[in-house]
Amino acid sequence: MLAIRFDRFGGPEVLNPVEVPAPIPGPGEVLISVEAAGVNFSDTHLTDGSYLGADRLPHIPGSEVVGRTPDGRRVLARVSNGYAEFAVAKESHVFDLPPDLDAGRALALMTQGLTAWHLLRTAARLSPGETVVVHSAAGGVGSLAVQLAGEFGAGRVLAQASTPEKERLALSLGADGIVAYPLGEPADIVLDAVGGPLFDRALDSLAPLGRLVTYGNAARTPFTPVDPVRLRATGTSVIGFWLRPALAAPGALGTPLKALLGLVAQGRLRPIAHRVYPLVDARRAHEDLLARETVGKLTLTVSP
Structure with a gap:
């Protein structure tokens, strides 16, 4: 073959x-x-x-x-x-x-849809009304995370993207606005697959008890060490996510995938x-x- x-x-x-x-x-x-x-x-x-x-x-x-x-x-x-x-x-x-x-x-x-699902549900544990910032919002994971955040009850979904065309796509998928750092308002959740300077700016932009979920390093640069004292001061968290171990839990693959297929069939996920x-x-x-x-x-x- x-x-x-x-x-x-x-x-x-x-x-x-x-x-x-x-x-x-x-x-x-x-x-x-x-x-x-x-x-x-x-x-x-x-x-x-x-x-x-x-x-x-x-x-x-x-x-x-x-x-x-x-x-x-x-x-x-x-x-x-x-x-x-x-x-x-x-x-x-x-x-x-x-x-x-x-x-x-x-x-x-499959990989991207399940990643977006588990970033919000398993890693960030999104609560209704929270503000979510999605980096690379026009990418495979980001474009789905923008939509699922709204589906799961986020109060505001804000998108970060690298070009005006990608920003327009994120808005068409339901993002409430486009953001650049420093943010105009603190974020409860930031989903980051870029790393590098964007990771540091995101960490500085978290609201008290906010969560920064890192699931990639597209920048391919070393991460700045995070001082635990910096996290304790505001109760913020940095959460690492990798899909492979997440799918080892019972039902972590089939249950969300069938739900994603159902949302597509209903026209609620594009x-x-x-x-x-x-x-x-x-x-x-x-x-x-x-x-x-x-x-x-x-x-x-x-x-x-």
């Missing part, structure tokens, strides 16, 4: 199309003929070796696919090696899709599917993602 693999850590240039044997499902697993694979920012960290729990080499990236099971079901699945014509998933990680939901929007709900690339152009997808030239979900098409 055709797959995208990297044999050494590095930038997008290490991603290469290769022919490898198709995977063989074991007990409790299902083989999926891949229609499309999702691309996530975490894939770029996996490729350059900076990802938490970096995999051994060589490696086929990709954590989510839409495809067909041997009995013909069209499904969304969480996998380990999704940039390929075939992938294997645990049966408990496979979910039937409605026929009218396209692959890009479905894929947006996943943004952006660019589509052929599988062999995975390198270009990573380049565009790193250049911040994209919004919403990127997908690799594998089969029609």
Whole structure:
């Protein structure tokens, strides 16, 4: 089968199309003929070796696919090696899709949708009426977090984005306003995947008992050490979040994913599917993602 693999850590240039044997499902697993694979920012960290729990080499990236099971079901699945014509998933990680939901929007709900859900519910523990600031609000996670924060009862949802076009998208998704630092008002919750100077500005902008949830380091710069005395003074918190351990809890994958699919079906959640690339152009997808030239979900098409 055709797959995208990297044999050494590095930038997008290490991603290469290769022919490898198709995977063989074991007990409790299902083989999926891949229609499309999702691309996530975490894939770029996996490729350059900076990802938490970096995999051994060589490696086929990709954590989510839409495809067909041997009995013909069209499904969304969480996998380990999704940039390929075939992938294997645990049966408990496979979910039937409605026929009218396209692959890009479905894929947006897996890694990015679950991340947005758990950032607000599990990590930040959003309470009704609180003010939420979402960094990278036009990105895959951010565009969903803006919508879900409102769905979960936030009093105000404020967006931070890098271009006027991305700011307009965040407003169209329900953000109440666009913010720049220093904030005009303290925030109860800030969701940050950027790190660097933006992390420090966000920490300075928290309201008493506010929570800054860090779930990435797109800036790829060292974090400034946080003085506990600084946190105690106002009762603020810095919370680290990584989706992989969060999904180990019972019901942490299936329950929210089914809820997300339900919100899409009701028209209350709009996943943004952006660019589509052929599988062999995975390198270009990573380049565009790193250049911040994209919004919403990127997908690799594998089969029609």
